[in-house]
Amino acid sequence: MAQKSKTQSIASHPKWEAVLGLEVHVQLQTQTKIFCRCPNSYGQSPNALTCPTCLGLPGALPVLNEKVVELAAIAGLALGSKVAEFTKFDRKNYFYPDLPKGYQISQFDQPICEGGEVQIQVDGKEKTIRLVRMHLEEDAGKNIHIEGKPQSRVDLNRAGVPLLEIVSEPDLRSPLEAATYMRKLRTTMLYLGVSDCNMEEGSLRCDCNISIRPRGSTELGTRTELKNINSFSFVQSACEYEISRQIQMREAGREIIQETRLYDSVKNETRSMRGKEEAHDYRYFPEPDLTPVTISKEDLNTYKKGLPELPDQAFERLTSDLDLPQYDAEVLTQDPEVLRYFDSCREEIDEPKKISNWIINDVFQRMNEMKVGIGSLGLPPERLVGIIRSVEEKKVSVANGREVLKKMFGNDQPIEKIIEEMGVGMISDDGLIESALAEAMEEHPHVVEDIKNGKDAAKNFLMGQVMKRTRGKANPGQVMKLIQERIL
């Protein structure tokens, strides 16, 4: 929490301004890896998903998976980038055990996309974050250090998984903006279907470039780079820590050293990995094993026509066309699966706000408990619509309806049957309601007096008494009607 208060001071720090730029790595959702035909999937036993090419064996050659070009072009079009008609691959040379060829195939001076922008909203204010570029590259493997032994092992299942690196301009001014920007990129990529953006599996990670400068200055200060951050909250806390570290340094009259730092989420601090003096010279040069890629105007037009509704457009539709509150629209548009679910419900019943309430309150609660997506709850949209209808048709009260819904996950019994078994069907029988009301009036004569004297709130008390006696099953409209008839 101490960090939190520091941040708030950073956004409105009287003296210093933070300048942040993000390099976000998005794993592309393809069947196979970028330069070989090994499956692109997570969670297999080490080195199960490898072949001579992704193992970097002598004599093996890369062959481009054309699907990655399509996915990158789609991402570029969606973010307003200029998609190159001609693009090529380059080699980035460095030694590391998780890099079996001793170079990474990446893109240097002719990336697939240039420019573009992302709109974010922070504290109710719209802000545009410009993009420098997006380029394609292959992911590296993973070094696994054996606990307590002077040994490391290398798993190359991830080597050759396609990555899209999205580089922003240094347009971000606070850790919150950085996290919001990354969230927005995630949502957009999910809408486009170009990545599953599963952060626990590393499908979305980022490097943050951070510097500070005196407020009012237009020059950039010396920056440090935080590597491989894989959660929104880490983006925020890592940037917060690093910014306050830099401010402390500067205020103590010390210089910031340009270096790469590692964020330790357990200790919540950043540590120096390597300084500029050891900075790599990657010796980029054009990859001679691959031919350049051309993207035709026809293909670009096809991708453009096929672009799905994007988060901002969906938000606009939900607030303007469906009159949903901004909060509802924001929550419903975070995840395209949720939005699709919401839209499916609307096809059955034209009650956007009611559907929204049920999803945001009851369905989300279940998703959080189960830690699964909306599609894995065992509650197809027509079933949610079913319970909404039952409430509308006064077969069950709202409160009891929510209890009924809890029994409906992974259960395909007819809703009527569940209501019946739970014994919560709504009572509209005048006789039953009347006897409950008579009891309540007898027990609380002063309340009856209050009602007679025009105290409307007293009616609700009496209503509550009837509900208590009918275990919430009485039709509230009917109860009210009877209270009117009997007392006034």
Place this chain on the structure above:
Amino acid sequence: MTENTSKSAVEIHNKIKEGSLTSVGVVQEVFQAISNTDSKLEAFTEVYKESALEAAKKIDQQIAAGEDPGPLAGVPFSIKANICSQEGETDAASQILKGFNSPYPATVVNKLIEAGGVLIGKTNMDEFGMGSSTENSSKSTTKNPWDTGCVPGGSSGGAASAASAYGYIHLGSDTGGSIRQPSSYCGVTGLKPTYGRVSRFGLLAFASSLDQIGPISRTAEECALALSIISGKDPRDSTSAEVPHENYLENLTTEIEGSTLGIPKEYFEEGIEPEVRQRIEETIDQYRALGVGIEEVSLPHTSYANPTYVLISAAEASSNLSRYDGIHYGHRSDQSVDLEQLYSNSRGEGFGPEVKRRILVGTFVLSSGYYDAFYRKAMKVRRLIRKDFEDVFKKVDAVICPTSPVPAFPLGSRLDDPLKLYLVDILTVSANLAGIPGISFPCGFTSAGLPVGTQLLGRPFEESRLLSLVHAFQSQSDHHLRRPPVLEGS
């Protein structure tokens, strides 16, 4: 000399097919020849007797059963030690890959085996293809069959030496002349195909944009047979070309009248030994006599070819050889206390001096601050060299010149002076930079009895024309029929 090893692979194949010879017999005979002579030549680094005889037996059974085992049925072939096969080790004659078994075969090996060829072994080379004498090998020093005191040339020296001594088909690789120059020194015919004509999948890369696999054999006819099989688009090599398949053997013709050959004046200016110059001039006269037009042409950027080649090949090599890091396979130093040392010790112990020299040069020219002055400039000159050839090929069908300015030189004579050694490549590197096909064929001998090779360079994908030009020459001459003295004592 044994009987069949003096015959052409085409002839042997026909005899095996019609049943007058068995593949087993042919293979046994070639192993006999190798065991008689190879202790003097050391052309082979490994022989695969058992698997070869087994494969030969299968071919014979197929023929006996009336099946067609393919266009190379029963014919022995070898591969250079930088071409992957599941048989034996694939180490590119380097300590760093000592004991490395490739889990997969190169596309060319697959193709030759599917065509019925019988893999008999791997041939020696300069480590990773870096050298022109086969003296930079971790395995052995291959000798020239015409004078065992001389080098066979390189880097495919083992393949050229083997082709000269044992006949049949030997695959080499050519990055700056590594097929043509040893073919010239050993008196055999060697073809470097157009870049992209033959798949590089399974070839241990030296310089990816220059490397090309090709056949070394005694005759153009045998090279045509081999190229028909190994050429073609390979889905596993993006740089292999999408051009229609050709049957080079069927296309072979001696009717070359009306073709024109260009004599690039820059290739005859200096440093060509008089006897070499004389043999080439005689060859040119013979072509004239065959009705071929001869014309002087100019390739103005020739003097830049060698430095351009040295820069580009070293740059690509420095990156291609990064994978040999001691981590995943190959030699790992046991003298290291940390990762940095593991890298430097493994690579320091595993690579030979010439390979290290080129890695250093390549790393330097790609470094930031030097890239523009060296690598980028070299790429520009490369385009100019390619343009030179495009212009010349508007006037002539091919150019003719010596393959090497000198014949085979004594073992050890150029080892201590790498720059002197680089000079023997000056007439071959341009073809790799321009991506065009080149062929070297025997055109006579020096007074000391060393073979001299003539080189023809042609338009991209016109291997057929080059092969026919050589075939026509070979049907009128007998240089390719002479057998080296090393066989006489056997």
